[in-house]
Amino acid sequence: MLKKRVVLTFPKETVEQPITYHLIKNYDLMVNILSAKINPDEEGRLVIEISGQRKNLDNGINYIKGLGVTIQPLAQDVKWKEDRCTHCTACIPLCPSHALMLDRVTMKVSFDSDHCILCGFCLKACPYQAVEILY
Amino acid sequence: MAKTIAQINDRIKKGEAVVVTAEEIIDLVNKKGVKQTAKEVDVVTTATFGPMCSSGIYFNFGHSKPRIKAQKVWLNNVPAYAGLGAVDTYLGATELPENDPTNTIYPGEFKYGGGHIIEELVAGKDIRLKAISYRTDCYPRKELETWINIKDLNEVVLFNPRNCYQNYNVAVNLSDKVCYTYLGVLQPRLGNAIYCSAGQLSPLLNDPLYLTIGLGSRIFLGGGIGYVVWQGTQHNPDVVRGENKVPKRPAGTLAVIGDLKQMNSQWLRGVSMTGYGVTMAVGIGIPIPILNEEICQYTAVKDSQIYAPVIDYSRVYPEREPDVLAEVNYAQLKSGKIIIQDKEVPTGALSSYAKAREIANILKEWIQGGKFTLTEPVQLLPSVDSGITCQPLNERP
Ligand code: SF4
Numbered sequence: 001m002l003k004k005r006v007v008l009t010f011p012k013e014t015v016e017q018p019i020t021y022h023l024i025k026n027y028d029l030m031v032n033i034l035s036a037k038i039n040p041d042e043e044g045r046l047v048i049e050i051s052g053q054r055k056n057l058d059n060g061i062n063y064i065k066g067l068g069v070t071i072q073p074l075a076q077d078v079k080w081k082e083d084r085c086t087h088c089t090a091c092i093p094l095c096p097s098h099a100l101m102l103d104r105v106t107m108k109v110s111f112d113s114d115h116c117i118l119c120g121f122c123l124k125a126c127p128y129q130a131v132e133i134l135y
Numbered sequence: 136m137a138k139t140i141a142q143i144n145d146r147i148k149k150g151e152a153v154v155v156t157a158e159e160i161i162d163l164v165n166k167k168g169v170k171q172t173a174k175e176v177d178v179v180t181t182a183t184f185g186p187m188c189s190s191g192i193y194f195n196f197g198h199s200k201p202r203i204k205a206q207k208v209w210l211n212n213v214p215a216y217a218g219l220g221a222v223d224t225y226l227g228a229t230e231l232p233e234n235d236p237t238n239t240i241y242p243g244e245f246k247y248g249g250g251h252i253i254e255e256l257v258a259g260k261d262i263r264l265k266a267i268s269y270r271t272d273c274y275p276r277k278e279l280e281t282w283i284n285i286k287d288l289n290e291v292v293l294f295n296p297r298n299c300y301q302n303y304n305v306a307v308n309l310s311d312k313v314c315y316t317y318l319g320v321l322q323p324r325l326g327n328a329i330y331c332s333a334g335q336l337s338p339l340l341n342d343p344l345y346l347t348i349g350l351g352s353r354i355f356l357g358g359g360i361g362y363v364v365w366q367g368t369q370h371n372p373d374v375v376r377g378e379n380k381v382p383k384r385p386a387g388t389l390a391v392i393g394d395l396k397q398m399n400s401q402w403l404r405g406v407s408m409t410g411y412g413v414t415m416a417v418g419i420g421i422p423i424p425i426l427n428e429e430i431c432q433y434t435a436v437k438d439s440q441i442y443a444p445v446i447d448y449s450r451v452y453p454e455r456e457p458d459v460l461a462e463v464n465y466a467q468l469k470s471g472k473i474i475i476q477d478k479e480v481p482t483g484a485l486s487s488y489a490k491a492r493e494i495a496n497i498l499k500e501w502i503q504g505g506k507f508t509l510t511e512p513v514q515l516l517p518s519v520d521s522g523i524t525c526q527p528l529n530e531r532p
């Protein structure tokens with residue numbers, strides 16, 4: 001089993017295609033949608049985690065490329081620098097996946113990278129430069 | 136029975152003083168009543184940690200050979216104010232580097248500036264100093280470029296004209312687009328709310344009428360010892376207050392000073408506000424002597440009794456309109472959501488309650504250990520009836 005996190009950018013015409021359905025049905029892959037967004041100019045952006053046999057993965061990715069969809073590896077990591085975090089909580093209402101979490105008794109923030117969908121919201125919200133996105 | 140500061144100091148020196156934090160006093164007063172608690176407790180420690188824009192350092196970097204009368208000064212390419220004595224200069228926390236793109240690519244990142252330099256200087260890092268000037272007979276040099284380090288500076292003093300706001304606005308955004316403000320990133324249509332106060336731990340909320348904090352009060356400042364030297368700019372004591380006398384709007388402020396050499400970069404942190412600018416977060420702790428029951432009662436204030444105004448930062452704040460959307464208390468704010476216009480709005484803060492709590496405990500240990508005694512203020516801060524208010528600007532053609 002192999003696992004890949006990728007960002008798919010769809011041109012306007014392909015937005016409507018049921019790509020994830022085909023990946024699952026025709027290529028025997030598991031698809032986990034981490035985030036999905038359609039911009040005002042109707043370009044779509046989908047962040048997915050795909051896992052399956054290497055051969056199926058390669059075939060699936062070729063299928064996506066053939067549709068004119070740009071496929072890029074996902075920013076690999078969001079790094080939370082504990083020593084720089086002041087536990088201000090500015091990021092807490094913005095983190096959609098609760099990867100950044102607040103213990104309301106200690107009022108301290110913690111980070112669980114497994115829940116992070118790499119949306120980048122915390123990056124702009126953190127005043128203390130305590131989060132970093134590594135590509 | 137009333138106590139005096141001298142009596143409390145005697146007890147501190149003997150290691151007998153009873154010191155509790157502004158959180159701990161709440162339970163004590165609850166359990167034992169205010170009368171008994173006022174008798175037993177000598178000092179309550181309060182604290183706050185958050186961005187405080189009116190902050191900065193002045194320093195004397197020593198005379199070069201030959202001498203220069205610095206006319207313009209830069210530190211790591213960030214301009215400092217040089218209109219003082221020949222080699223005295225002031226660096227403000229919100230100053231940006233020369234040629235910073237600011238908001239030309241909106242929203243700007245504002246990664247570096249005055250606040251960050253102060254943090255680095257305190258941490259012991261070398262800073263590049265550049266000065267230029269014109270020639271005089273006594274100061275012939277026109278250019279100077281060198282490294283400076285905190286340990287080599289003659290004097291380096293943190294001097295903040297406005298810190299420690301007594302209460303503050305809660306910022307929300309009623310518009311349809313993201314707002315980048317000094318209170319942080321505000322999502323459209325009431326997407327989030329941001330507050331900035333330590334609430335029940337905050338110094339001036341525990342001494343709402345300035346009965347003990349005044350000029351000359353010795354405080355925890357940036358990890359070292361500092362002093363209150365004046366009311367801060369925009370000090371505005373005469374605002375709407377609750378029955379408990381706690382202001383429901385931004386009110387009192389403090390000007391504070393202290394030797395930067397004994398401070399710690401953990402408590403002076405450069406801050407980058409996306410789309411807005413840079414500033415510095417300052418850690419402050421203030422001891423309140425429990426001289427009588429009234430003072431004790433004020434320190435027992437809790438989050439659910441302290442109200443802050445919710446303000447729209449997409450229009451009302453920038454246009455200096457008076458509208459207040461709602462009043463919410465700090466217990467609600469800290470719970471993670473408030474209700475505004477029937478909508479549940481998630482909350483976050485810019486100030487750190489965890490850090491404020493840490494400071495209150497450090498100050499408590501200092502006092503218990505006998506290494507920090509209290510000072511008698513030379514003069515108290517202007518209070519509600521002082522006639523001092525914060526006036527807006529009346530522009531004249
Ligand atoms: S990138 Fe930041 S805001 Fe987004 S999910 Fe990860 S931690 Fe949360």
Ligand code: SF4
Binds near residue numbers: 131
């Ligand atoms: S915004 Fe930054 S400093 Fe504040 S709690 Fe989140 S990660 Fe920590």
